[in-house]
Amino acid sequence: MILDGKAVSAKIIEDLKTELARKGTTPHLAVILVGDDPASRVYVRNKKKKAEYIGIKADIFEYPADVEETVILKKIDELNENPEVTAILVQMPLPEHISKEKVICRISPEKDVDCFTPENAGRLAIGMEPYFYPATPQGVLMLLDAYGIPIEGKHAVVIGRSNIVGKPMAQMLLRRNATVTMCHSKTQNLEEIIKTADIVVSAVGKKIVRCKMVKNKPVIIDVGIYRDSNGNLTGDVEYAEVEPLAGYITPVPGGVGPMTIASLMFNIVKS
Numbered sequence: 001m002i003l004d005g006k007a008v009s010a011k012i013i014e015d016l017k018t019e020l021a022r023k024g025t026t027p028h029l030a031v032i033l034v035g036d037d038p039a040s041r042v043y044v045r046n047k048k049k050k051a052e053y054i055g056i057k058a059d060i061f062e063y064p065a066d067v068e069e070t071v072i073l074k075k076i077d078e079l080n081e082n083p084e085v086t087a088i089l090v091q092m093p094l095p096e097h098i099s100k101e102k103v104i105c106r107i108s109p110e111k112d113v114d115c116f117t118p119e120n121a122g123r124l125a126i127g128m129e130p131y132f133y134p135a136t137p138q139g140v141l142m143l144l145d146a147y148g149i150p151i152e153g154k155h156a157v158v159i160g161r162s163n164i165v166g167k168p169m170a171q172m173l174l175r176r177n178a179t180v181t182m183c184h185s186k187t188q189n190l191e192e193i194i195k196t197a198d199i200v201v202s203a204v205g206k207k208i209v210r211c212k213m214v215k216n217k218p219v220i221i222d223v224g225i226y227r228d229s230n231g232n233l234t235g236d237v238e239y240a241e242v243e244p245l246a247g248y249i250t251p252v253p254g255g256v257g258p259m260t261i262a263s264l265m266f267n268i269v270k271s
């Protein structure tokens with residue numbers, strides 16, 4: 001069965017819009033964008049468009065690639081202190097001369113809707129409630145929940161250990177009482193591990209999950225998204241071959257991508 005992230009996210013977006021209209025409140029998102037990376041510009045534009053559709057006020061603060069680090073840090077301080085701003089996003093990647101760590105640490109955890117700050121990531125790690133859960137893993141769980149897929153007691157295999165997807169995904173599955181195995185580029189016997197999974201979440205950025213690895217109809221969540229040699233958007237899973245062997249599977253595009261946006265909007269509304 002295909003997990004239709006596009007349809008589930010559309011429903012979440014409509015519910016958020018209704019919720020804001022009913023409450024009569026307007027969250028305020030501030031996005032910091034540095035440099036002229038075309039992909040980053042598209043992401044930021046899409047976030048602003050979606051936010052405004054829901055009824056969120058969204059401002060983009062743009063800076064040239066050679067902006068000084070102190071200027072960005074000062075802007076974050078200003079946004080932290082502004083009581084009208086409820087949510088802050090800093091679009092990654094940043095130019096090399098700007099310390100990603102310094103920038104992340106500067107954001108107020110209470111406005112950190114990406115869950116990038118050490119406070120929120122730490123809270124997640126030690127089982128405390130973070131102010132916000134990270135968008136992509138939260139979006140994955142929203143999708144599983146929308147289809148009533150059980151998590152407790154299941155063996156979940158997470159491939160990839162980035163701070164934004166793999167690590168928090170594993171922690172959030174653990175919170176939901178899954179038995180979690182984390183895999184990465186040095187993992188041995190990846191194929192044998194995947195064969196034992198009830199749930200596979202792949203967040204790598206290249207073809208990893210092939211049909212010979214898939215046994216017992218697992219749930220397959222493909223977080224990866226990149227362009228293949230023909231310029232087509234694709235994911236980590238060999239979709240055509242794996243789909244008949246999976247219990248549930250997300251397509252790329254139309255799976256985790258739209259769920260990430262919906263989940264981020266959920267966080268901004270919560271802010």
Ligand code: NAP
Pocket residue numbers: 136159160161162163164165166183184185186187190203204205206208223224225226256257258260
């Ligand atoms: P990342 O920082 O690019 O790291 C990739 C991870 O994959 C690393 O942990 C790496 O292991 C692991 N890896 C690399 N080769 C491997 C192999 N052969 N076997 C097992 N693991 C391997 O990760 P990311 O930022 O989470 O991004 C991953 C993918 O998800 C990308 O395609 C990205 O575009 C996509 N993404 C999609 C969404 C969405 O909303 N759909 C959101 C975020 C990211 P090591 O740690 O050992 O190097």
